[in-house]
Amino acid sequence: MRVRVLGAGVVGLTSALRLARDGHHVDLVAARMGDDTTSAVAAALWYPYRAYPAADVTRWSASSYATLRGLADDPRTGVRMRLGRELFRRPAPEPWWRDAVPELARATAARLPTGYADGFELTVPVADMAVHLPWLLGEVIAAGVAVRSGRFEKLADALVGVDVVVNCTGLGARELVGDAHLTPVRGQVVVVAQFGLREWVIDQSDPEQLRYVVPREDTVLLGGTADDGDEDLTVRADTASGILDRCADLVPALRDARVLGHRVGLRPGRPSVRLEAEVTDRGPVVHCYGHGGAGVTLSYGCAEDVAHLVSGLR
Numbered sequence: 001m002r003v004r005v006l007g008a009g010v011v012g013l014t015s016a017l018r019l020a021r022d023g024h025h026v027d028l029v030a031a032r033m034g035d036d037t038t039s040a041v042a043a044a045l046w047y048p049y050r051a052y053p054a055a056d057v058t059r060w061s062a063s064s065y066a067t068l069r070g071l072a073d074d075p076r077t078g079v080r081m082r083l084g085r086e087l088f089r090r091p092a093p094e095p096w097w098r099d100a101v102p103e104l105a106r107a108t109a110a111r112l113p114t115g116y117a118d119g120f121e122l123t124v125p126v127a128d129m130a131v132h133l134p135w136l137l138g139e140v141i142a143a144g145v146a147v148r149s150g151r152f153e154k155l156a157d158a159l160v161g162v163d164v165v166v167n168c169t170g171l172g173a174r175e176l177v178g179d180a181h182l183t184p185v186r187g188q189v190v191v192v193a194q195f196g197l198r199e200w201v202i203d204q205s206d207p208e209q210l211r212y213v214v215p216r217e218d219t220v221l222l223g224g225t226a227d228d229g230d231e232d233l234t235v236r237a238d239t240a241s242g243i244l245d246r247c248a249d250l251v252p253a254l255r256d257a258r259v260l261g262h263r264v265g266l267r268p269g270r271p272s273v274r275l276e277a278e279v280t281d282r283g284p285v286v287h288c289y290g291h292g293g294a295g296v297t298l299s300y301g302c303a304e305d306v307a308h309l310v311s312g313l314r
């Protein structure tokens with residue numbers, strides 16, 4: 001089939017790659033590419049966060065975990081398996097997505113910083129998006145996908161000349177298909193130079209004052225915020241210093257870290273990921289957007305479902 005994928009974030013690229021490898025004739029059109037996408041801002045820790053519904057998210061996350069673990073064997077992908085901990089101020093149940101990971105252990109008391117009562121430890125994929133997104137784009141092009149810049153105002157226009165459109169426009173679907181269920185969830189992060197950190201750590205006890213420290217190849221990403229409905233893309237200095245302070249409480253070596261930069265991104269929040277086929281009067285569309293705070297975590301798994309839905313339209 002002739003398939004047009006809209007969007008060059010992690011969701012569009014993984015979908016295009018999977019569809020091209022299935023033998024479809026794929027082109028990809030995106031308003032923004034690479035570093036200009038929300039996907040480039042992600043900490044890109046495999047972690048199901050602010051994405052729904054639970055059963056599908058667990059299934060997609062498990063599938064992505066398996067794919068990303070395979071990619072971690074090749075350093076060119078920018079994916080690496082890393083041990084880390086989630087910390088809790090009070091005793092906590094196992095996470096709702098427990099079945100998505102092969103192993104998850106309670107943290108021993110020795111691994112809990114002062115002030116924490118509980119925690120779990122697990123090894124998960126972490127993608128350095130400065131490496132992984134360009135690598136993914138290279139794979140997409142090598143698989144024969146024609147990639148170009150462009151913004152569609154209407155789905156009907158995108159359907160001209162193809163059999164099916166795959167809509168991976170993230171928050172852009174608000175305008176493109178008038179989806180009022182999408183909400184921006186602003187996230188600000190601080191990027192510091194690597195200083196030999198290997199393990200990630202998260203504390204989301206306070207949902208508005210998140211603490212996460214995620215090591216990548218040459219940098220460490222510190223977060224963060226999750227402000228519902230806030231679309232301001234400017235960096236806030238007071239927010240940045242709050243993030244640095246909170247993260248340095250968890251990882252004291254951060255007090256001496258060299259700050260390289262600040263980023264803000266808008267997560268495509270939605271009560272549930274929209275992954276379904278729709279037959280419009282101009283032709284069929286497969287929607288895949290609304291991955292909230294877990295687009296990287298869900299991407300490769302969702303791409304499998306996108307491929308099944310497209311095949312079902314034959």
Ligand SMILES: Cc1cc2nc3c(=O)[nH]c(=O)nc-3n(C[C@H](O)[C@H](O)[C@H](O)COP(=O)(O)OP(=O)(O)OC[C@H]3O[C@@H](n4cnc5c(N)ncnc54)[C@H](O)[C@@H]3O)c2cc1C
Nearest residue numbers: 007008009031032039044045152170172187265295296297
């Ligand atoms: C601070 C922060 C930290 C995060 N950390 C993590 C994490 O650790 N792990 C994780 O899994 N996720 C994380 N996320 C979430 C993740 O970044 C998103 O879920 C993911 O990027 C969504 O990917 P996407 O491809 O759907 O959207 P995007 O990356 O926004 O891509 C959308 C694409 O569609 C294009 N587009 C939009 N409208 C149109 C149109 N009309 N015509 C043509 N093209 C269009 C855009 O230009 C773009 O190319 C984080 C997000 C933020 C902000």
